[in-house]
Amino acid sequence: MPRSSILIALVSVATMGVSAPSFAQEITDCDRLAAGPADGDRIAEGVEQPDMDVEAAQAACLAAVAADPQNPRLLFQLGRAYDAAGEEALAIDWYRKAAALDYPAAFTNIGYQYEYGFGVPLDLVEAARWYRQAADLGDPTGTANLGSFHEFGKGVDRDLQEAARLYRIAADAGEALGLHNLGVFYFYGTVVDQDYGEARRLFEAAAALGRADAMSKLGYIYDEALGVEEDNVKAAGLYRAAAEGGDRVAMYNLALLHEVGEGVEEDLGEALAWFRKAADAGYRDAYNAVGLYYANGDVVDEDADEAARWYLLGAEAGDPWAMKNLGDLLTLGDGDAADLATGFDxxxxxxxxxxxxxxxxxxxxxxxxxxxxxxxxxALGWFKAAAEDAEPVGMNNYGLMLQTGRGVAADPAQGFKWILAAAEAGNPDAMANAGQAYEKGFGVAVDMAEARSWMEKAAEAGDAFAAAWLAEHPG
Structure with a gap:
């Protein structure tokens, strides 16, 4: 069973209950083979469950429990051995026996079982109750998990202040999840003042404990120069470490760096490979990124059907860009690639x-x-909505409809203002339209110097109409 649930969070101070005794006895084979790395009362280094020799751990812990049946540490570790084998019902039985002797980590693991329905019915309220008992006994992982429940309102009322308090306690104990989530609170300024430096410190501590998501966020801090000097090489290294640790956001960001050659060698093949990995890991934006490669024929053969398949995955996952690109493909394509009604939708x-x-x-x-x-x-309504979002093509189109009175009473002056705004935002069509407006006095006073200036800018931007106009109006 993984050591904790996934989340993000923040601040405050407090003291939880008194920890259970450390049970510092002679190290047994059960300790060597089944101790939990996150268990503060372990007396051996501990082993992650995926790395556990299950048969050997079960045999060693059964023997240890037979010899010392009231030792809650050994009871807990026997539960871990069954848990690692996927025998969840047996695992929770042994966790309960350890919890009956007030072993802190056992409460946390029982909470996890209820949170995800492993060996018991899924019950978030019951999970929160067990995490609360773990926190009261001073277990850092249970404390951090209870913080996540308060952050997201799982099984308890949503309370960001309480989440921050719990994350702080877990972080102060060196617990990786608490460090990461408290860092996120500082990163976004949730409940606390935004502080990239403090966020970085907490992410570094969590990353040192192996959290890939903390490595990924550190990479982003250096990538975007948030409280530090921009360092794409360092960002790329952190993204790679996080990506190799399974962080899908890092996979996506590493792909972006390979696309533009920042911090790493420009390599579209490598970029596509990381986009695919991010998509395979379920990262929403990566589906669209892969689709673009097939739509444009970069690295792979151009394939509209394959592009549509990737766009559809992203669109169904809720990515607005994938929705738009799929719509464009279906409304602009021809033959089998055209499906106007679906594209419109x-x-x-x-x-x-x-x-x-x-x-x-x-x-x-x-x-x-x-x-x-x-x-x-x-059409006018949607162009207006785009224009109010400062989208240049939308501003130009809205301005043209106002100028010409299409779908609305004509208002050349107001139309010109939108066209000029689009031109100043760099849209070549709008530049040419602004030039025409100055030439003909359409919504603005005639000014041939301004007309020529805008036509020259449009021509430089590749507008064919403006180039033809300049040829017909030599200076």
């Missing part, structure tokens, strides 16, 4: 999820009647 879902670029695209679909009935008013 995915574009709409992306727009409703708040993606500004999707709002613009949805406006285009309504404007042109692609996958839906043509509707100027709906």
């Amino acid at each position: 995915w574009t709409r879902k992306s727009a409703e999820a708040g993606l500004a670029e999707a709002r613009t695209r949805l406006g285009v679909l309504y404007l042109e009647g692609i996958g839906t009935a043509q509707d100027d008013a709906a």
Whole structure:
């Protein structure tokens, strides 16, 4: 059984109950083979359950318990040996015997069994009750797990202050989850003042204890220069260590560094490999990233069907970009790749999820009647929503509809303001439209110098209309 549940959190101070006696007796084979690394009362180094020699541990602990049947440490370790073998019902029986003798770690493991329904019915309230008893006895892992329950309102009322207090206690005891989650609270400024330096200190301590998620967050701190100088080489090293430890966010971020060659060699093949690993690990944004490789034919052969398959995985996982890209593929493709109605639906879902670029695209679909009935008013509404999010194409399109009075009473001056904003944001079409507005006095006073200036900028940005205009209007 893993040592703790997964989470994130923050601050305060307090003292829990008094820890149980350490039971410092002669080390047995049961201790060597089945002690828990997170057990503060262990007398041997401890072994993680996936690394346990199950048969040897069970035999050694059965013999040790037979010789010393009231030693709760040995009872607990026998439970771990059964737990590692997947014999969860037997495991919890032995955990209960150890808990009856007030062995702190046993309460934590019973709480975990109830949290995930291992050997008992899943019951978050009961899990919280066992974690509370573990915390009262001073078990750091049980304390951190109870903190997570308060952070997310699992089996108890959501209480970030209490979560912070519990994380602080666990962190002060050197518990990895408490260190990580308290670091997250400092990183985001949850309940405490945001402090990247303190977050980094806590993540470093958690990373030293092997937490891949803490390594990943440290990488991000150096990648984004949050309270430190930017160091992409260090970020890449931390991402790699975290990725090799199974952290899917680190896999994704390492792929991004390989795409642009920051801190590592630029290598699209390596980037795609890490995106795939992140996707295989269930990281939502990675599906879209893999889909883009197939859509663009980078490293792999261009394959619209394969791109659509990856986009669909991301879209179904709730990624607005994957929804939009799937919608684009289906509404812009031809042959088997075209499915206008389905494409419209995915574009709409992306727009409703708040993606500004999707709002613009949805406006285009309504404007042109692609996958839906043509509707100027709906197009105008979606362009306006995108424009208010400062999306350049949306600003330009909204401005054009206002200028021309399509779907709304004409307002050339207001339309020009939106077009100019889009031009200043770098949109080539808007630059050309701004040039035309200055040339013809459409919503603004005629100014041929400004018209030429914007046409030159548009032409430099690759706008063919502006290049033709400049050829027809030599300076």
